[in-house]
Amino acid sequence: MQPFTTLTGIAVPLLQDDINTDQITPINRNMNPDWAALLFANARKRPDGSDDPDFPLNRPQFRKPSILVTGCNFGCGSSREGAVWAMIATGIRCIVARSFADIYRENCLQNGLLPVELAPADSAAFEARVRAADGAAPFRVDLQTQSISGPGGPDLAFEMPAADRMRLIEGLDDIGLTLKHAQDIAAWEERTCGALPWLQTASDSRR
Numbered sequence: 001m002q003p004f005t006t007l008t009g010i011a012v013p014l015l016q017d018d019i020n021t022d023q024i025t026p027i028n029r030n031m032n033p034d035w036a037a038l039l040f041a042n043a044r045k046r047p048d049g050s051d052d053p054d055f056p057l058n059r060p061q062f063r064k065p066s067i068l069v070t071g072c073n074f075g076c077g078s079s080r081e082g083a084v085w086a087m088i089a090t091g092i093r094c095i096v097a098r099s100f101a102d103i104y105r106e107n108c109l110q111n112g113l114l115p116v117e118l119a120p121a122d123s124a125a126f127e128a129r130v131r132a133a134d135g136a137a138p139f140r141v142d143l144q145t146q147s148i149s150g151p152g153g154p155d156l157a158f159e160m161p162a163a164d165r166m167r168l169i170e171g172l173d174d175i176g177l178t179l180k181h182a183q184d185i186a187a188w189e190e191r192t193c194g195a196l197p198w199l200q201t202a203s204d205s206r207r
Helices: 082-090 102-110 120-133 162-170 174-179 182-195
Strands: 006-009 011-014 067-070 094-097 114-117 139-142 147-149
Touching: 011 120, 067 120, 082 102, 102 114, 102 162, 162 174, 174 182
Parallel strands: 011 067, 067 094, 094 114
Antiparallel strands: 006 139, 139 147
């Protein structure tokens, strides 16, 4: 996956709580969907099928967002990984939420999308700054310094567990994390093969 170090771009406010994965990406039976078109596909349309001009992502200044700013329990509902793929396909690489559903947060980490939770007081201040900027000026998210900077106020710090921070900066999903230990795994297998040959019921495909 693509590593994440810093991101500078437009922040779009979608300040609602309990946005679920079916709202983020409605069910689609297409085997090769247009993920960008699926992002909030139902919410972006009026009943007659036309674009809703009041939906934030339909407003001209938010057509190319990099950061989504939202409320509590974002990504609740099903474990639909497409709800992360649609964000990335649209250009969103960071979501700043008051809190995340656990599975959605893990899916973000698996795909190189940074999930940021600010302290409660900082969340309110940042949301106000994003609304005031209204897409006219970018914000910058720096994972290395764990800070957000931009118009309307001082830098804001956020916490990120060291393991999560490392995997995003290095661009590692679970397979990539495992392969970091490939030499140790191979050495263990060699030792085990000699000590417990009866465990070796299949040939090693690497040989």
